[in-house]
Amino acid sequence: MTFGRSDSVAHPFDVDTRVIPIGAARFSAHISGRWNTFGGRAFGGYGLAVCLRALDEVLPSADPLVLSAFFLSAVRPGPAEVSTEVVRVGRRTATGEARLSQENRERLRMVATFADLRTVPKYTALFGAPPKLPRPERCVDLVESTVGPRISVSQRVECRAPAASGWRAGAPTGRPCAEFWMRFREPRDPDLSSLALLVDAAAPAVFELGAAGSTTLELTVHLRAHPTPGWLACRAQTRYVIGGYHEEDFEIWDSDAKLVAQSRQLALLHRMERALE
C-alpha cells in the first residue's frame, strides 16, 4: 500500500468531487477552493459534479443522461453533505435526487436520470454542426491572453478561442455568443460527469452585453454520448435577455465532432455596466 499515492496522482476533478458515505444514502464531501468563481464561491458546475458522484453511488444505471439543478444559495469551499434519494428504478433508466448542504442549509438541489449510453438504439439524425474553429494551438488562451482578476476555476479549465473576448479587453462586442475549445489544464480525458461541470465553466455569454455578473437559478444538462479523448469544441449563446433574466445555451462537441453535451440555464443579470439598446 502506498499511502497517499492515489491522491498525489489523481486529477483535481476526481479528488475534489469525492464523496464518502456517512449513513443511509448520505455522503460527506469537501468543497475545494480550486474551482472558485468571483466572490470566493465555488462555480455552479462543480456542485453538479459532486451531486452526480453521490447519485452514481446509489443508482444502478451507469451514465448520467439528464439532470436539472436549482441553485439555492452559494456553495463555498469547506465541508458539505449530500443526501440522496432513489426516486425510481426502471428497466432502462433510474432517477434520483441529491441535495447538497453546507452548515445545515441546502445550497443545491438536483434531480437526475441515469441510463446506459453504451447500449442505445441506432437512431441518429443531426440538424446542427460543431463550431468551426482553427486548431487549438492557433487560438489564444482566453485567460492567459488578458490581464485582470483571476479566479481559480480558470486555473483548472482552459478555453482557447480564435480571438480574445471583447469584454475581457473592456469592449463588449454586443453579441452574446462564443465558440471556443475547452479542456482541463491538468491533463484528464473528458467523461460524462466532467462534461456536466464543463458546460458551466466558461464565462457567461452575456458578458459581451456588458453584464457585470450573472447568477444561475436553474441549469439543465443533457449528456448525449461518451466523449472521445481530446479537446472539446464549445458553443455558448444567449438569445433572450428579458426583464433581467436570460437563458444560456451551451453545446459541447468532442474531438470526433460528436455532440456530447447540451445545456440550458436560466440566470439573473446582476447589473449592467452599459445600457442595452
Add this chain to the structure above:
Amino acid sequence: MTFGRSDSVAHPFDVDTRVIPIGAARFSAHISGRWNTFGGRAFGGYGLAVCLRALDEVLPSADPLVLSAFFLSAVRPGPAEVSTEVVRVGRRTATGEARLSQENRERLRMVATFADLRTVPKYTALFGAPPKLPRPERCVDLVESTVGPRISVSQRVECRAPAASGWRAGAPTGRPCAEFWMRFREPRDPDLSSLALLVDAAAPAVFELGAAGSTTLELTVHLRAHPTPGWLACRAQTRYVIGGYHEEDFEIWDSDAKLVAQSRQLALLHRMERALE
C-alpha cells in the same frame, strides 16, 4: 350561492387543474380524461399544470419562472395526490418541489422557482424573432384538416399552421421543426401556468422524421413574461437525435410578439417507421 355554477362556466383548464388541500402541504387532484394523448394517458404538460397549481398554494411568490419536471411513469385519468415541499424562500424568488402520485406511485416530480414577473429590471435584449406566420384564419387547423386517430388534448388545444403537417398525411418531411399558432379551443386567455401546459401540447417535431412516438423524460420550462391575450405563435424544433434520445426546443410568442415561454425536453423515440439517413 349558486351551487355548481362556477364549474359550469369555468374553463376546462381551470377545472381540471384544481387542487384541494388534504393535509400539511398535500393536495388531492382529479386527472381528467380531457387532456389525453395516445394510450389513454394524460399528456405531460397537463401534469405540470396540476403541480404548478399546488406549488402556487404553498409558495409566496406570484409567478412560476422556471420549472423542471421528470416524468417517472404515465399519469392517467383518475384520482391523484400532489405532495409539496417549500425548498427555499428568498427575497426575490421562492423554490418548491411537487410530487404527483397515483395509486401511491410517484408519476411526476417537479422542482420550480417562482418570482414576481411584474416587477423586473428593465434589461431586455433579443437576438431572435417570433415565427413569421400568415394570420390564423388563413392557416389550417392541424387536427381538423386531417383524418386519423383523435386524442382528447386535440379537442382542448388548437394548432393552426400555413400547411398541413407532412407526417399527418403519411409523408414525413424529414425536417423536425414546425411553426404554428396555438390557443385553447374553448376560449381562455393564456397565462403563465397555461403556457407551461402548452409548451408540451403540440405533436412532437420528430414525427416529421417518421418517429411513431416519443416519451418525455425531462422537461424544463422558462416562463419569461406574462402573455398578452390572443393567439400564441409557436416554434418547435429538434436538432439532435442521438442513439434514440432527442431534445425538443419550444418557444411561445404572444400576440404582442413578446417571447413568453421557452422550453426544452429530453425524450426517447419509441420506434421509427422509416430509417434515418
